Amino acid sequence: xxxxxxxxxxxxEQYLKAHESRTLLRFLTCGSVDDGKSTLIGRxxxxxxxxxxxxxxxxxxxxxxxxxxxxxxxxxxxxDGLAAEREQGITIxxxxxxxxxxxxxxxxxDTPGHEQYTxxxxxxxxxxxxxxxxxxxxRGILTQTRRHSYLVALIGIRRVVVAINKxxxxxxxxxxxDHIEESYRTFAESIGLRDIxxxxxxxxxxxNVTTPSANTPWYRGPTLMAYLETVEIESGADQGPLRLPVQxxxxxxxxxxxxxxxxxxxxxxxxxxxxxxxxxxxxxVARIVTQDGDLDRAITGQSVTVTLRDEIDISRxxxxxxxxxxxxxxxxxxxxxxxxxxxxxxxxRPYLLKIGAKTVGVSLVTPKYKxxxxxxxxxxxxxxxxxxxxICNLNLDQPIAFDPYQxxxxxxxxxxIDRFSNETIGAGLLHFALxxxxxxxxxxxxxxxxxxxLLMGHKPCVLWFTGLSGAGKSTxxxxxxxxxHALGRHTYLLDGDNVRHGLNKDLGFTEADRVENIRRVAEVxxxxxxxxxxxxxxxxxxxxxxxxxxxGLLQPxxxxxVFVDTPIAVAEERDPKGLYKKxxxxxxxxxxxxxxxxxxxxxxxxxxDTTVCSAEDAAEIIVAHLRAxxxxxxx
Amino acid sequence: xxxLTHLQRLExxxxxxxxxxxxxxxxxxxxYSIGKDSSxxxxxxxxxxxxxxxxxxxxxxxxxxxxxxMYEFRDLRVxxxxxxxxxxxxxxxxxxxxxxxxxxSAVHTDIWKTQGLKQAxxxxxxxxxxxxxxxxxxxxxxxxxxxxFRSAQHRWDPKMQRPELWxxxxxxxxxxxxxxxxxxxxWTELDIxxxxxxxxxxxxxxxxxxxxxxxxxxGALIMVDDQRMPLNAGETPVLKxxxxxxxxxxxxxxxVESEAATLAAIIEEMLLATTSERQGRVIDFDSSGSMEKKxxxxxx
Numbered sequence: 001x002x003x004x005x006x007x008x009x010x011x012x013e014q015y016l017k018a019h020e021s022r023t024l025l026r027f028l029t030c031g032s033v034d035d036g037k038s039t040l041i042g043r044x045x046x047x048x049x050x051x052x053x054x055x056x057x058x059x060x061x062x063x064x065x066x067x068x069x070x071x072x073x074x075x076x077x078x079x080d081g082l083a084a085e086r087e088q089g090i091t092i093x094x095x096x097x098x099x100x101x102x103x104x105x106x107x108x109x110d111t112p113g114h115e116q117y118t119x120x121x122x123x124x125x126x127x128x129x130x131x132x133x134x135x136x137x138x139r140g141i142l143t144q145t146r147r148h149s150y151l152v153a154l155i156g157i158r159r160v161v162v163a164i165n166k167x168x169x170x171x172x173x174x175x176x177x178d179h180i181e182e183s184y185r186t187f188a189e190s191i192g193l194r195d196i197x198x199x200x201x202x203x204x205x206x207x208n209v210t211t212p213s214a215n216t217p218w219y220r221g222p223t224l225m226a227y228l229e230t231v232e233i234e235s236g237a238d239q240g241p242l243r244l245p246v247q248x249x250x251x252x253x254x255x256x257x258x259x260x261x262x263x264x265x266x267x268x269x270x271x272x273x274x275x276x277x278x279x280x281x282x283x284x285v286a287r288i289v290t291q292d293g294d295l296d297r298a299i300t301g302q303s304v305t306v307t308l309r310d311e312i313d314i315s316r317x318x319x320x321x322x323x324x325x326x327x328x329x330x331x332x333x334x335x336x337x338x339x340x341x342x343x344x345x346x347x348x349r350p351y352l353l354k355i356g357a358k359t360v361g362v363s364l365v366t367p368k369y370k371x372x373x374x375x376x377x378x379x380x381x382x383x384x385x386x387x388x389x390x391i392c393n394l395n396l397d398q399p400i401a402f403d404p405y406q407x408x409x410x411x412x413x414x415x416x417i418d419r420f421s422n423e424t425i426g427a428g429l430l431h432f433a434l435x436x437x438x439x440x441x442x443x444x445x446x447x448x449x450x451x452x453x454l455l456m457g458h459k460p461c462v463l464w465f466t467g468l469s470g471a472g473k474s475t476x477x478x479x480x481x482x483x484x485h486a487l488g489r490h491t492y493l494l495d496g497d498n499v500r501h502g503l504n505k506d507l508g509f510t511e512a513d514r515v516e517n518i519r520r521v522a523e524v525x526x527x528x529x530x531x532x533x534x535x536x537x538x539x540x541x542x543x544x545x546x547x548x549x550x551x552g553l554l555q556p557x558x559x560x561x562v563f564v565d566t567p568i569a570v571a572e573e574r575d576p577k578g579l580y581k582k583x584x585x586x587x588x589x590x591x592x593x594x595x596x597x598x599x600x601x602x603x604x605x606x607x608x609d610t611t612v613c614s615a616e617d618a619a620e621i622i623v624a625h626l627r628a629x630x631x632x633x634x635x
Numbered sequence: 636x637x638x639l640t641h642l643q644r645l646e647x648x649x650x651x652x653x654x655x656x657x658x659x660x661x662x663x664x665x666x667y668s669i670g671k672d673s674s675x676x677x678x679x680x681x682x683x684x685x686x687x688x689x690x691x692x693x694x695x696x697x698x699x700x701x702x703x704x705m706y707e708f709r710d711l712r713v714x715x716x717x718x719x720x721x722x723x724x725x726x727x728x729x730x731x732x733x734x735x736x737x738x739x740s741a742v743h744t745d746i747w748k749t750q751g752l753k754q755a756x757x758x759x760x761x762x763x764x765x766x767x768x769x770x771x772x773x774x775x776x777x778x779x780x781x782x783x784f785r786s787a788q789h790r791w792d793p794k795m796q797r798p799e800l801w802x803x804x805x806x807x808x809x810x811x812x813x814x815x816x817x818x819x820x821x822w823t824e825l826d827i828x829x830x831x832x833x834x835x836x837x838x839x840x841x842x843x844x845x846x847x848x849x850x851x852x853x854g855a856l857i858m859v860d861d862q863r864m865p866l867n868a869g870e871t872p873v874l875k876x877x878x879x880x881x882x883x884x885x886x887x888x889x890x891v892e893s894e895a896a897t898l899a900a901i902i903e904e905m906l907l908a909t910t911s912e913r914q915g916r917v918i919d920f921d922s923s924g925s926m927e928k929k930x931x932x933x934x935x
Contacts, residue, residue: 024641303650
């Protein structure tokens with residue numbers, strides 16, 4: 001390093017003191033293979049003298065071997081990582097690089113460009129204070145520039161450097177630079193990026209990387225290094241009032257009970273009033289304990305252990321907040337999700353959500369829309385695939401404390417974990433709590449029919465058996481239910497006679513009562529279908545209008561009318577309950593087929609003629625129909 | 636509001652990582668290799684859980700070939716801290732008398748360290764192990780996660796690693812699987828030395844220069860630490876003022892000539908250093924990408 005202090009001990013001590021007070025900046029580099037990103041990072045390492053002789057020797061040898069011009073260094077080769085990706089010629093991940101100058105230590109998240117880009121870039125961006133977006137001066141603002149910028153804005157990085165690179169290849173043209181800067185600023189404004197610095201640069205030649213370039217006398221701004229050394233690091237003030245997620249309850253003995261965690265917002269002082277969420281209990285900070293002695297005050301970024309004046313129940317996952325500006329508590333949210341798994345998102349499936357030190361159960365509602373990261377268009381979506389971003393509602397199985405992500409990345413950002421593979425399958429940003437979850441009542445929840453059906457593993461459906469008394473509806477419905485049950489399907493059979501013993505025991509057999517009978521049964525069938533069941537309804541239901549009404553309560557495709565077609569003579573011949581005899585004797589009024597009409601279905605989904613097929617065959621036909629129409633398919 | 640210094644930010648992150656790992660595991664352990672990184676990690680653990688003691692034991696996977704001063708230092712530190720220390724010596728390696736001279740560094744390291752570590756983790760049923768590796772040590776480590784997932788066979792699959800966002804670490808695993816956690820991931824060698832200096836952390840005296848008997852072998856200065864080391868024809872140990880940048884098995888650890896006998900002097904030398912730290916480790920030179928191969932097989 002160029003700044004080496006005087007070897008005299010006092011001078012060294014002074015140097016170390018200065019060194020100790022350096023700050024740490026984490027930044028992200030975005031760009032595709034051809035933008036010269038690896039070359040830029042390689043040069044930053046090289047120019048900050050972070051390369052050792054042996055590394056430099058290896059670099060020289062590799063550069064030569066891989067065909068770089070004589071004596072030139074291919075800085076990109078420094079950034080090679082895993083052997084597997086060397087063999088495949090692709091980079092599969094985020095790599096972290098380290099270098100430092102007199103003023104700062106830097107951690108660079110290097111996210112390479114390829115199809116996994118969104119996932120890796122979001123990962124790298126999540127811990128970054130600033131972003132460097134590379135633009136090839138010859139090509140200007142491209143689709144990928146917009147994509148990088150959108151993701152940077154989404155993750156909440158406010159400070160952006162646009163490195164307009166390869167300016168040597170356009171003759172260090174001010175006009176080219178100005179044009180790109182102007183069009184970038186217009187675009188950036190539209191996605192909410194405001195704190196932007198554009199730097200004319202050639203990473204390969206070293207222009208404006210660490211030293212101002214003689215080739216761009218018209219440029220008065222900072223070099224990239226000067227910018228990185230001085231850009232403001234987001235401090236606690238940016239993250240609002242106190243937020244301290246409790247990671248670990250510290251109990252060395254019965255006399256000490258401390259709450260350990262890292263402050264992710266604001267500051268905390270002895271004597272501060274704090275509120276614990278989600279319980280809402282309050283107390284006062286008694287001590288801020290560290291091994292190096294108690295502190296009076298601690299700020300964002302510090303890992304501390306606090307004790308409180310009162311004995312209140314606090315456990316891992318709780319959030320300590322400043323009492324007069326606590327976080328919100330809710331269990332339903334609108335969020336932006338970034339899907340990170342090869343397995344597509346399944347709305348309704350139970351996943352885990354980790355936020356702060358808290359892990360809770362969550363189910364995702366079908367996305368409202370997804371975002372094309374290239375065009376920023378909103379697209380209709382039923383699910384999210386790897387690297388897709390969508391707007392989704394979430395339902396948690398318990399309330400959590402949170403802030404909108406825009407206000408605090410740490411209390412508004414979460415990851416999603418698959419319960420079985422334990423894979424991290426997605427990440428998300430909480431925007432706001434859904435109003436309904438803050439009300440007392442619960443019925444308007446979004447665990448909808450689809451969500452229920454997903455757990456069931458089949459689509460909900462109502463099999464509506466209609467036909468004369470004694471046609472064989474109940475016999476066939478029973479057989480169908482048995483078969484479905486054996487197949488592991490969730491069913492319920494609503495039988496006309498049984499329902500009349502309870503729910504409909506107040507109804508007689510007048511036409512009005514018959515209509516009401518059918519209406520109630522249809523409503524019950526609909527609720528059961530909402531619950532995700534395959535409902536079998538075995539009712540004479542003689543009138544087309546009621547059957548049509550029942551059909552209308554359900555979604556297209558969910559209602560399956562089964563006409564059990566048996567001529568009256570055959571039914572009367574069977575007369576399993578002796579009802580026809582009673583009716584013929586005049587002991588039963590309004591008996592369908594005798595003195596009340598039966599309106600046969602005009603277009604039933606299934607028609608079984610019991611004069612030519614057995615009840616077993618009929619059941620088989622119906623199950624086959626369900627299979628053919630996709631009721632068993634997962635959603 | 637003043638921003639934290641880089642060392643404060645690194646310290647806070649490491650403490651955060653350790654607390655999270657302990658809270659999310661059933662039976663954690665800290666791998667203790669006696670070196671400077673282990674010393675820093677141990678110091679951070681004491682801070683993370685203060686006033687409690689770190690709620691896990693230390694595990695030293697011993698090869699019987701460490702420097703004598705390392706063993707002395709280890710036993711002293713453990714006594715001072717009052718922590719439990721588990722020393723695992725691979726019984727198979729002991730029976731076969733595996734050593735770097737007859738078996739070569741690759742076999743020696745694999746049997747004593749890689750196999751020994753797996754044996755120890757399985758024997759005690761540890762589901763999470765802290766290691767002191769840093770990402771700046773070696774290229775393949777640059778992409779290593781802080782929470783690194785291992786199969787029930789202790790294998791590392793670079794394609795199955797979990798994305799790490801914000802400060803949210805996914806430490807969930809199925810029975811038999813384990814997690815390696817690297818709290819020093821974001822530290823560089825210079826950070827380590829500065830932190831040792833600022834925090835006055837005890838380190839093995841081998842890091843400081845003093846006259847030691849060494850021989851020049853395969854381009855490295857190897858210290859003759861005991862009688863077990865066979866000398867080649869013409870080799871005579873010479874007293875030279877040397878220090879070590881990394882510590883391991885003495886026959887595999889190259890010394891650097893140095894007069895830096897104090898921490899401040901070491902840091903000054905660091906700033907002038909022109910060779911990278913791992914060059915002192917003979918094991919890395921076995922073959923290209925060798926560290927990565929060792930990792931796939933379960934080496935830390």
